[in-house]
Amino acid sequence: MTNCESIEEGDYILLFLDRRRSYLIRVEKGAQFHTHKGFVEFDDVIGKEYGTRMKSSLGVEFAALKPLLPDFIYKAQRKSQITYPKDVALMVMFSGVGPGSKIVEAGTGAGALTTALASYVRPNGYVHSYDVRAEFQRVALKNLKKAQLDEFVEVKEKDITLGIDETEVDAVILDLATPWLVVPHAHRALKGGGSLVSFSPTIDQVVQTVEAMQIHHFVNVGTFECIMREMQVMRGKTRPQTLMTGHTGYITHGRKVSYRNGSEFESA
């Protein structure tokens, strides 16, 4: 995600064969990368512009691309179920976060969502990412380093359902099993008007989360899902693809407002 244009030793590149086969790898002088379509010499790409093509030892053409955010998301090591780029994109949009935002996130998981958040809050924003599972956070940190985004993230081995340390945050973004338990903490941590966004696979999680948000006076509370349909485009044979991911999860979002005078939460 740097801006330098030519490929140097130590850079991560996306070695692209086709839409199903691409590799996120680190360029090493004098080394080779082996695939079932032959090996590629790293020395062939060092000093070249991104987007260059090269031939493998078996004569198969590869391209060396600069990895972009969706590549880092797709390639995040999958210790947990990964959040899909489409859902990441929609959570970012509906949270309203951008450069400079201060965000609380949980759980860290393999860091797919964390990577996206860190990417968009640069250069002056920050992500506090909670997870109780240290082994996930090690993976996440590794993935964040690959994307050169670790400096924008604090990984906290803590249970967010027990509380949030930060205050005056712009957004609380949740992808965990019991988001409703976090809602009261989120209300306390958020700035006035701040966003709560939660991702859940099941309808029961959604219902509990929406109820908690209503109890805590969030406004503009809505839930939606995005069904993403790939097209197979070829003149004379264009059609939606036969198999698709039918469901990943529901996205629920809302905005914090002050409690009403006399509300039971007033003194909270």
Place this chain on the structure above:
Amino acid sequence: MTNCESIEEGDYILLFLDRRRSYLIRVEKGAQFHTHKGFVEFDDVIGKEYGTRMKSSLGVEFAALKPLLPDFIYKAQRKSQITYPKDVALMVMFSGVGPGSKIVEAGTGAGALTTALASYVRPNGYVHSYDVRAEFQRVALKNLKKAQLDEFVEVKEKDITLGIDETEVDAVILDLATPWLVVPHAHRALKGGGSLVSFSPTIDQVVQTVEAMQIHHFVNVGTFECIMREMQVMRGKTRPQTLMTGHTGYITHGRKVSYRNGSEFESA
């Protein structure tokens, strides 16, 4: 989209009644904002924190929210058909743009997509937005100013199908009637590995665009659509909403690679 926490004169606020009725308005000292649910005194909100609630003259409760990116998109003055936040979010994600990116966009339209792009490239990126219709660009500039994002955008009254002035850009992002005519120009303007993303309502536009991208050696070319489904969440009555927007458009994306040796475009 500033970071100041209390509402001041001259700020834009989102005056929120419910999910169907909210107003993006500028706070004026001593003035009132009239709705069918009574009027609101701006002096009641000046100096208050965002997220504050107030009562209208008819006793109806409103909340004063800081407008976020999706609010600016939804509220962009509709001189042309607006791009939906979901599509904006996915185009941003699949383009891989973020803080620091240099982007070419066309057409400007009412500036909905432009606003999003400007928001995400801050503080050191830039958007060059082409449109042949001066009257649209006036509207877009007004919308960009509301969101305090006009300094990150150059609006160009030019026909992008005739050429792109910029070079070494990170992404070319298109929402216009004949995207396939822009593909050769986009190849020339993009950095190696740069992204082309195009939004089109019809399948025929998609087919022509994909063909042009294949001719010009873009790789990782894919087309998808996002069908967004709102849920009506209420314990015991939860269900998808009856009416939905069934289609907005298809998103096609791909990455530039260098032309092959001996390619007909080599000298281009």
Place this chain on the structure above:
Amino acid sequence: MTNCESIEEGDYILLFLDRRRSYLIRVEKGAQFHTHKGFVEFDDVIGKEYGTRMKSSLGVEFAALKPLLPDFIYKAQRKSQITYPKDVALMVMFSGVGPGSKIVEAGTGAGALTTALASYVRPNGYVHSYDVRAEFQRVALKNLKKAQLDEFVEVKEKDITLGIDETEVDAVILDLATPWLVVPHAHRALKGGGSLVSFSPTIDQVVQTVEAMQIHHFVNVGTFECIMREMQVMRGKTRPQTLMTGHTGYITHGRKVSYRNGSEFESA
């Protein structure tokens, strides 16, 4: 739904103007049918073949079609929310009913589903249709008579949640608020291997119904919904339609098997 080919006095015809405007009317000698596009003389169509075209008094072309099952369903007088032809089609298919089947149905509603069931069980099957609302059943009977299907239906003003009179039925087909209350009665009424099919708009109804079916040892229990998407087909402009019905309801189906030895329901 008769087989006679020429239009005679007393027949119902579908007077077709375009996909949004068509009229299910009874042919009367010497009379006229008035529309906002002028009036049509019934005498112009009497004795003509179905499919004939005619001009209205304002010179607008209409066609006189024989009403088919989906026309009767769409045109059923809407005292209640109507079941959609797509859902009717899928309920019929998954129930496995056909000519000769003996069916119990509830609620009758405006008779849309009843009409379809009666149509498919002809000439030697029968539908017993329960509803507690006499005024609905009057409408349903009127609709069934129009389609000449009333002889295949017994309309019963009874609460099916209190019990089913019939036994050895091929299928029990439900479109009512509390289908789970009918599940034990359905098990008793069905033949071995018979089908239970239920239509419900909300997820909570589905969960309760599936649980009741599991308790009563139904097998092959599944739930699905059909999202129907209309295409706007025009060379160079083909695309899915912008607005669509996003949700009508979920269809749950299963097959009766005998209770296990020693089951609590054994003696039932």
Place this chain on the structure above:
Amino acid sequence: MTNCESIEEGDYILLFLDRRRSYLIRVEKGAQFHTHKGFVEFDDVIGKEYGTRMKSSLGVEFAALKPLLPDFIYKAQRKSQITYPKDVALMVMFSGVGPGSKIVEAGTGAGALTTALASYVRPNGYVHSYDVRAEFQRVALKNLKKAQLDEFVEVKEKDITLGIDETEVDAVILDLATPWLVVPHAHRALKGGGSLVSFSPTIDQVVQTVEAMQIHHFVNVGTFECIMREMQVMRGKTRPQTLMTGHTGYITHGRKVSYRNGSEFESA
């Protein structure tokens, strides 16, 4: 699809284990049916009511169901891609066919659609099914015999794009590669007001078919697809299934009306 209630030698039964594993088999006295969950003795089910449960040699429970139409469709031997029950259901509904209808169908394929049409036109209707591939028709006939529906079908080894022998038919139902070539023949074969229904996987086939139908003055021409989404229903964990069939095909339908006076097709 007979009405007898107890299982006899020679009957086909659906031996049901779970939603993924069931077997359409013929009952043979003294024989066994072997599965990976042990074998079942046919003598255990002969004389029993449909819906009876039995244990395999390994103590696993099976149920013996009467095969219904969707079972015959799912289990049709797959020499060609099978038409999905949902599409069969919708094609039947939108064609308006039912008991007594006279239908022309092409291509026969493995007989899945043919089986459904034959089932619904019983006892006094008829299906003329065209296919140029004799080997498919042999499979189709075998499948029709299993379902005891072969007496309602004439299988014709003929190329329907060259013409239709029948006249005054209620519906022409197409599932073949070039439906637009059949449209003129269908107009000639259909009764006034008769239905043409066509199933095609690609958009290009749809466009060509709709254009041919417009040229030949079909009215009420529409195209849609049904996206079927299975739900995973379990209290506390209910959600749409992760993987789904994203696309099978588009259904196009319309009604024949007489040609206009002076039309180029008038003398046809």
